[in-house]
Amino acid sequence: GAVVSQHPSRVICKSGTSVKIECRSLDFQATTMFWYRQFPKKSLMLMATSNEGSKATYEQGVEKDKFLINHASLTLSTLTVTSAHPEDSSFYICSASGGDNYGYTFGSGTRLTVV
Amino acid sequence: GENVEQHPSTLSVQEGDSAVIKCTYSDSASNYFPWYKQELGKGPQLIIDIRSNVGEKKDQRIAVTLNKTAKHFSLHITETQPEDSAVYFCAAYGGYQKVTFGTGTKLQVIP
Numbered sequence: 001g002a003v004v005s006q007h008p009s010r011v012i013c014k015s016g017t018s019v020k021i022e023c024r025s026l027d028f029q030a031t032t033m034f035w036y037r038q039f040p041k042k043s044l045m046l047m048a049t050s051n052e053g054s055k056a057t058y059e060q061g062v063e064k065d066k067f068l069i070n071h072a073s074l075t076l077s078t079l080t081v082t083s084a085h086p087e088d089s090s091f092y093i094c095s096a097s098g099g100d101n102y103g104y105t106f107g108s109g110t111r112l113t114v115v
Numbered sequence: 116g117e118n119v120e121q122h123p124s125t126l127s128v129q130e131g132d133s134a135v136i137k138c139t140y141s142d143s144a145s146n147y148f149p150w151y152k153q154e155l156g157k158g159p160q161l162i163i164d165i166r167s168n169v170g171e172k173k174d175q176r177i178a179v180t181l182n183k184t185a186k187h188f189s190l191h192i193t194e195t196q197p198e199d200s201a202v203y204f205c206a207a208y209g210g211y212q213k214v215t216f217g218t219g220t221k222l223q224v225i226p
Binding site for chain 1: 149160161
């Protein structure tokens with residue numbers, strides 16, 4: 001079945017630094033990848049949609065300069081949280097679709113803590 | 116846009132009993148309805164799905180029903196086990212891969 005690998009699973013960083021999260025589709029080519037943010041006890045909030053080789057489409061209210069998304073290949077998308085602040089602390093999840101995978105396959109998530 | 120409502124937000128059942136979670140959607144163009152299970156600190160995992168041309172689908176202890184006319188779909192878990200305890204999300208897919216998630220149901224199975 002479709003597998004999406006997300007790294008790191010946990011990261012702690014200092015305020016003002018940048019953090020990169022990777023999302024890889026292991027056994028299929030992901031034409032589209034999605035990045036979500038999830039607050040405690042809440043549903044998934046779509047941040048942006050990225051298609052391989054093109055600029056990401058951000059949802060309303062999401063700062064594109066703060067959350068940089070790159071989808072350089074059909075198997076890799078990255079989310080970089082720039083100049084992180086404590087309020088950026090959250091659970092970030094990627095998902096991917098493509099090939100025979102009709103729906104979404106989710107990564108295992110990244111717990112970001114900014115101190 | 117699509118609006119997905121999910122109920123209940125929390126559900127406690129005794130081990131062995133059944134659990135039912137219901138979702139309603141607003142966009143009649145939505146055509147694919149997956150259910151995800153999310154354990155603490157992990158990403159959601161697809162557990163069952165149904166397309167709009169099917170009314171019911173079953174996979175062992177898990178079943179999903181869809182009523183297109185009423186625009187609602189439900190997840191049924193029979194013979195619940197402690198390992199079924201998790202947060203469950205429904206979702207509705209419309210055009211252009213646009214997906215809307217429900218608000219989640221925290222299921223607790225009491226041994």
